[in-house]
Amino acid sequence: MKSFFREFKSFAIKGNLMDMAIGIIIGTAFNSVVNVLVKKIIMPPLSLFTDDVNLQAKKYVLRAATEASEEVAIGYGEMIEVVIDFFIVALTIFVVVKFFNRFKSKSEDPKNTTVETPKDIQLLSNMEKLLEEQNKLLRETRK
Template identity: 60%
Template sequence: MKFLKEFKEFAVKGNMMDMAIGIIIGAAFNKVIDVLVKKVFLPPLTLMTDGLNFQNQKYVLRERILNAQGDIITDEVAIEYGVLFETFLDFLIVGLTVFIVVKAMNRLKSKAEDPKNEGVSTPKDIELLSNLTELMEEQNALLRKNS
């Protein structure tokens, strides 16, 4: 029973919900990037390289061997570097997008946490800490003046 109670607390606190939302958004984002690479970026590259389709590019180590009836005796062994190129392009786009989003979020967060910035409302905890810092500086100045 204790295990179930702990799990319920974990799930209700929001950690599990935040994680689930992140996974769902990440999966949807992955689909968008996959389509962006395959349907937007790779076709112009294929056109510029005179019909070279990157997804089908491979280095064959051993050809497929067929018998007289056309059945496969041994499979082809190949290094599919075109798929690697496509996956690397996916990774670069995802990395760049995440970098831009995190950079924008950090910029907004730093503006929101700046107590001197009048354009953005400062969160209460930051405002209270700022006031506390100012009071401590005043108190230290008074103590130095008296001693």
């Protein structure tokens, strides 16, 4: 049991727990933004193309409501709206990740002087140059 707590403490202290918590909080906030984007910006123009059809109201009735029982229906319209939400979220995340990857690749390029290169990349670049020089000297001495 002590090793479990030691491992959890190591996990939490290394920052993984904080990174996950921050990611979850940002993801939740991002979900709210996407919901508004879909419901207030994207769906109204789509409803113009579909003659103001409300997708959430679309359903296939299996059994009509009576005095004795409730209606039984398959709500396929809501599923369509959730799928649209999913694709918008996926597209948005793709664009954001692509932007960050482009910025990251620029920052990791030691020849790019517009973005400050992180220290670890600079050290690796310097080591690469030294190894190239060493290999060149070794080749010259073998001749």
